[in-house]
Amino acid sequence: MEQKTKRSVGQFISNFSMPILLLLLIVIFSILSDRFLTPLNLTNILVQNVHIAICATGVFMIMVSGGCDLSIGYQMSVAAVLVAKLLSNGVMGVFPAVMLGILICVALGCFNGVMSIVLNSPPMIVTLGTMAIFQGISFLISGSKTYHNLPKSFMFLGQGKVFGIPLNAIIALVVIVIVGIILSRTHVGRKIYAVGDNPEAAKLAGLNVAKIKIMVFTCAGILVGIAAVLLAARSGSADSNTGVGIEFTGIIACVLSGVALKGGEGTLWKAIVAVFILGVLSNGMQLINLGTYPQYIAKGVIMLVSLYLSNKTAKAA
């Protein structure tokens, strides 16, 4: 009996290592800077990271299914410039433009999925290729211009508040909860884990592995589209560099939270907490006057340390 409680304490710590780490960082930065623990700053951290959290959710789905997507940043870029161009030229209303932005990401995600199946190559390499294509598409749409003058109703999506809570955070919460329920409670979610865990066994268990993988890439496209819209709405402008590099933050957050690189393992809420760990870290470092470059180094170091830790726990098991 005693051993059981001992083990469950250990399990508790490993299960909640993400929130514990987050709290630890908050405590450290609160001590180091008196500007950190203020309602304004905390709200800032929240709204600056919601689109990353949504993207990370997409990255999470893809990684759990055994894939990887390096093109997410430029998918966002395509959607953001497309929506911003349509809106600033006044060609379309806000609703159809937003829908079109999400749809284009769905198409790009689907393209990624189909390509990785058709070419039968590691998705990391396939999406390295599609990333270049999407980059080209984005710059063709934007013509290297930055679009301002976006309608108020559009910017409300990213800057507005409902009952004092930022609207974009509410949207993110709803989206993430829905994906979380799909992954953990439905047969579709179960199959996504199965495909990532052991594609061969999944095939022989009667699952259509190719279909599931393409579906995951496509669904991740929806999330990327939403994230692109929220980011453009929050910053009130968009150019072809909008969203670029976000996939790395997403991948780092997933790895940090213990998503297996081979697929099949991971817990969504932990990955979301990991996004905010990275967010708090960069915000806090800024407040104590460590600039952007040390932040890059910190992110990289965290990634390497978490790889080390996950290998260690894998060996211990």
Place this chain on the structure above:
Amino acid sequence: MELLELHNITKCYPGVVALDNVSISFRQGEVHALVGENGAGKSTFIKTISGAVQPNEGKIVFDGVTYDHLTPQKSLELGISVVYQEMIQFEAMSVADNLFMSDGSDSGFFVNDAERCKKAAELLEKFQCHISPKTWIRELSMANRQIVEICKAILRNARVLILDEPTASITVEEQRRLFDVIRDLKKQGVTIIYISHRLDELFEICDRVTVLRDGQYVKTLDIKDTDKQGLIQLMVGRELSENYPVKDNPPGKEVVLKVENLCGNGVKNISFELHRGEILGFAGLVGAGRTETMLLLYGAAGIEAGTVTVNGNTLSVRSPSDAMKAGIGLIPEDRKWQGCFLDKPIYWNISIGNIKSLCSGPFIDRKKESEQADYYGARMRIKAPDFRVKAGSLSGGNQQKVVIAKSLASLPDILIFDEPTRGIDIGARYEIYQLMIELTKEGKSILMVSSDMEELLGMSERIVVLHEGEQTGTIEKPDFSQERVLTLASGIA
């Protein structure tokens, strides 16, 4: 003379005692078999010798020198080599490169390819292995890859050679050659530690045998002083009345599966009928196309020609899910890669094939799912503390039961068992045989592919024999004999 002695070795893992005070000694120039069921501690014991595992207690004496433990480097230095069942080799490099990768014989900056190939060819020739040293490892058969590993050990002047299940995936002919190699090494004074699940071959090649059970030393015997029944008794710690349970329900007249002129996936013109409640065996050497035929039936490979009729309906199976809908279930050959989701809980493994039917609306009904696991777990007699533990933590036999449960959960009518007991210990084997017979009593029909001759003859009611992708014959029960199967399997008749 005792070359290698292990005294009072104890190795504990969290919650498990893998080896409990085991002492065994090995003489110079003997072939010493190590037998025991899965989980008996054989692999931990080997790893102790190879230095991969450091024991908690005990000492190792090699050639008169005492060590607390060995490290992999030390073990190599002493001349201890292991040929593992799953060989770790440089797949996309030549035989010669593999042989001389780490022997340090290269002087200068450049690799002397010609010299390497010449030396490699000489060595291979010694073992009647006529392959070019320039061949890539990936192109070799399992048996030849083994020979390459053994050559590597000899290059390192091995004094102790450990062979882990060397005959698991090679043909009878290749086995004969391997035994010649072993006898040759023995003459040169090399000590061979031989691990195998196939007890028959021990009597052909070994001098002494040590039995382990549940991490404990049971007995060391001269092979002359025992027989197979005696060994089994020592391994399981009880007397097994028979190796195979009796199937007293004759197959029905009704044809549940009719295959005509099936072609594709490297096999051609396979035709047979399966009756309700029948166990139909498939024999053949490695590469004869048995598994390939099963994958065709199961929709996991493309059918080029021929018809498959299940219960009178002609099917077009294009994917495993088509086959499952038609009532065909597969228990695949490679449990770890094709059957089990090792990182996932038992209940999860059982439900993955029929997860949709356990849903209410879009959501998985957890209660139904765990009831299903309880039902099949009890029926398959899966031994696990809890059905939420990972499948990977179970023994081979129990993993196999999980895979069978997974197939049964989709309510198949016809079950394909591909190597149902490979790597499974004797006690669990018997249980799986009993399960197969129970299933036929419920009206299910079974196709069984096996490389284990005794299993085929013991369990099947008819045997289809394949040779290099073609069907060479079907043998009825009264005509069953090892010779008859082998003759057809080697394509002589």
